[in-house]
Amino acid sequence: xxxxxxxxxxxxxxxxxxxxxxxxxxxxxxxxxxxxxxxxxxxxxxxxxxxxxxxxxxxxxxxxxxxxxxxxxxxxxxxxxxxxxxxxxxxxxxxxxxxxxxxxxxxxxxxxxxxxxxxxxxxxxxxxxxxxxxxxxxxxxxxxxxxxxxxxxxxxxxxxxxxxxxxxxxxxxxxxxxxxxxxxxxxxxxxxxxxxxxxxxxxxxxxxxxxxxxxxxxxxxxxxxxxxxxxxxxxxxxxxxxxxxxxxxx
Ligand SMILES: [Zn+2]
Numbered sequence: 001x002x003x004x005x006x007x008x009x010x011x012x013x014x015x016x017x018x019x020x021x022x023x024x025x026x027x028x029x030x031x032x033x034x035x036x037x038x039x040x041x042x043x044x045x046x047x048x049x050x051x052x053x054x055x056x057x058x059x060x061x062x063x064x065x066x067x068x069x070x071x072x073x074x075x076x077x078x079x080x081x082x083x084x085x086x087x088x089x090x091x092x093x094x095x096x097x098x099x100x101x102x103x104x105x106x107x108x109x110x111x112x113x114x115x116x117x118x119x120x121x122x123x124x125x126x127x128x129x130x131x132x133x134x135x136x137x138x139x140x141x142x143x144x145x146x147x148x149x150x151x152x153x154x155x156x157x158x159x160x161x162x163x164x165x166x167x168x169x170x171x172x173x174x175x176x177x178x179x180x181x182x183x184x185x186x187x188x189x190x191x192x193x194x195x196x197x198x199x200x201x202x203x204x205x206x207x208x209x210x211x212x213x214x215x216x217x218x219x220x221x222x223x224x225x226x227x228x229x230x231x232x233x234x235x236x237x238x239x240x241x242x243x244x245x246x247x248x249x250x
Contacts, residue, residue: 002063004074007031009060010119011078012103014052016042023070024052026060027102027119032111036062036073051076055084055099055123066109082127089246094132096242098122098139105143105234118142131213133223134197140226141201149233151175153199158182164199167191172228188228194221 007028014024022041027033041048051058058078062071084092102119106112122139129135144150151170155162156179168190169183170176178187190198197218214222230237 002065002072004061005031005064006059006061008116009034009036009058010099010102010116010123011052011054011056011058012099013054022048022052024073025103026058027106027116028060028111029113029116030111031064031109033103033106033108034062035070035108036060037070038073038076048073048076051078053078053080055082055095056080057120057123069108081123086127091126091132093242093246094136095123095126097240098126098136100240100242101140101143101230104237104240105147105230112146114146115143118146130211133219134201134212134214137198137214137222137226138201138204140230141198141204144226144229144233145202147233149175149229150202151177151229153177153195153202156182163195165192166195168195170225172225173232175229188221188225190221190225191218194218194225198222198225 007030009026009028012025012027014022017023017037020040020042022038024036024038025033026036038048038052040046041052043049056078058076060073061075062073064071082095084095086092098119102115106115118139122135125135126132141150153163153168156168157176158178159182161179163177163179167180169178169180169187170190171187197214227239
């Protein structure tokens with residue numbers, strides 16, 4: 001027996017399946033990450049065809065069988081909030097990278113409303129935000145907060161001196177944060193400016209939308225730190241393919 005469920009979903013990626021169908025990996029608001037089978041979706045006249053484009057937001061109706069790995073899509077009403085044909089390649093790549101990060105940090109059938117809200121805000125703002133990198137870091141910061149792995153940037157873990165306006169060193173595996181005087185051993189350095197930006201993103205909390213701009217040096221520092229945090233804390237995480245294309249993070 002299957003039940004019919006409705007939910008709100010983001011299409012994280014989709015691919016062809018069999019002769020005429022498609023599978024969409026989607027993050028839903030209430031039921032976590034799902035794999036949806038859309039029969040006949042490869043036919044251009046099928047309503048599923050345009051609906052399953054990567055990055056679409058959609059209202060979906062599907063037949064749910066909890067013990068099954070694939071759920072059967074019944075209806076989709078979708079809209080694309082971001083025009084990926086707009087010509088700004090960096091923005092398009094960061095948009096794609098945000099979807100990849102979501103896909104690699106969520107587990108199927110585990111509902112996490114905060115993660116859904118984070119990607120919905122990200123998609124809603126990517127077309128118009130001032131600096132898409134700041135928005136991307138806000139998304140990662142929110143996910144790291146939800147997972148409880150974002151280090152506390154307020155004070156040095158050893159001498160307890162306040163770190164506002166100071167450079168620091170962070171060990172991405174233990175989360176230890178030390179001031180420049182106490183730091184030793186391998187850790188990632190974060191300048192005062194990068195620390196301020198990351199602290200601001202963190203303080204924005206669940207409503208954080210990532211406003212403002214970030215220069216190349218801070219982008220590299222924050223990008224490297226968040227990437228290393230994710231590598232240590234999310235099984236199977238790797239650098240989004242879309243970021244390799246623009247080499248923004250090393
Ligand atoms: Zn210290």
